[in-house]
Amino acid sequence: MGGERKFTAGLARFFGGARGVRIGIGDDAAVVRNPARDSVVCCDPVVASVHFDGDADPALVGRKAVNRNLADLAAMGATPDWLLVSLVLPRGWPAAHRSRLLRGIRAAARAGGAHVVGGDVATVRGPLVVTVTAIGHLQGRALLRSAARAGDLLHVTGPLGGSRLGHHLRFSPPLRAGRWLARGNSPVRAAIDVSDGLLLDLHTMLQASGGLGAELDARALPVSRDALRQARGDRDAAIRAALADGEDHELLFTVPRRRRLPAGGPLTAAARRPIGRVLARPGLWLVDGDTRRRVAPEGHEHDLAAS
């Protein structure tokens, strides 16, 4: 008898039960009650030395593994319910690391209103891989990345850039904002999670919406403190960071030009100020005072073309 069964029994206690969990951790599968007829589902892995440094605090790795998925649900306007967690642990990984990883997962799940109901564990000669599946439901409509239209104004829910200084491990998914943007009376058209960099995710949204373009106002971009710190006072470098760094996990969304966002709600004043607008013809443009130049949709994606 090795440790897996004991470990799994421990997990059932660790994550505990919750309302709506008919059968939790410990059987061949979990049985959960759906709060609505439709479910919103996504699944993202985080991998050591790809999504975090090998010496990152395992609690923050667990947090990130959960929150990356909750950010995807947020971008649909969904409310999280259930999580499944698959752990591929490096052989010989200290038990104390494992505990911190699990505590980070549980804390992020609770903060997001979600509950871990299942998963699996394996040990391997290789890097840590934590794969989380999130299942949620809609209270309003679904926010789609394909719904942008020419003339829409562009908004973003929070500051961008410099995420590698720590935000990429510590961000909170914009669940309240996503739900609010998806309410029945909301004028919001399209939304997308800013994970690969503003320009690249904007490009993805415009492509999904039929091949549109956009113009961004450099002076309206919300540049994060970390982007400024990273740029050491170089304004252009800070703006480049805000445009392309990625892992911001804010929501980029569009609003028809003549509609106004309702008062109240969780948006900051900055999120209510447009950062640019959608154009009918493809191409990304950056306006900075009197200059206007074309920019490439740079950002982060896994290069599969090389293989």
Place this chain on the structure above:
Amino acid sequence: MGGERKFTAGLARFFGGARGVRIGIGDDAAVVRNPARDSVVCCDPVVASVHFDGDADPALVGRKAVNRNLADLAAMGATPDWLLVSLVLPRGWPAAHRSRLLRGIRAAARAGGAHVVGGDVATVRGPLVVTVTAIGHLQGRALLRSAARAGDLLHVTGPLGGSRLGHHLRFSPPLRAGRWLARGNSPVRAAIDVSDGLLLDLHTMLQASGGLGAELDARALPVSRDALRQARGDRDAAIRAALADGEDHELLFTVPRRRRLPAGGPLTAAARRPIGRVLARPGLWLVDGDTRRRVAPEGHEHDLAAS
């Protein structure tokens, strides 16, 4: 621009739409219609050199990644609906391997009546990790591993042992059997997926049912052809293989002593013959003709105690 976006767009075409998919691959998350109020969910990874040899046909790896999860749903009596697939690919893995992997995933999904609606991909310096999440629903009740009672007769849906000769990559999940065992008029009490070896999974079932024991009849065990071939004519070795090899992905289930399985349905004649019975006191016993000896719950599990 690397290849990830193109790859994802290709996946949307490759897996296509299906009835009940409101929003499929390509947005931040998928939106799917649940056929029932409760969902049955599970998530299992397969990892190179842990769950398959590095030189295994990627199509069979994809098949196994899906079917391991469908076998878990089968053991609950559930019907599969939706799959999410997370791929962690070794850097430089040939594109042809990737195609075969995806084709294996799609074929197994279709065979099981499930549809791939989302997932993610990353490349890594490390082994291939394919993590599948399966979401299904119940038509009858849920089959639990905790429902065995002293006096129940033990059954298994198919032959056991020697899985490493190929069955572990090529098995079909016992979905029809699982659904049939879970029907309203079925006398079946407990059920569990035989993944870690009959003895170990039986032990798990007995522990989950409050600390019971069991007696198995060596002469009634359905020994697979591969177990016999692997044992090269050594009968005891073949029986040991059937007891402990694992990755059979048949269903072990219990039936109250005085109840009979209904006629008809997908069970083989062998599956209708008991292989043993549940005892009130803990401990596993193997009866072989006139001898009766205690056996340990040996099988396969990931050794987390060492770390």
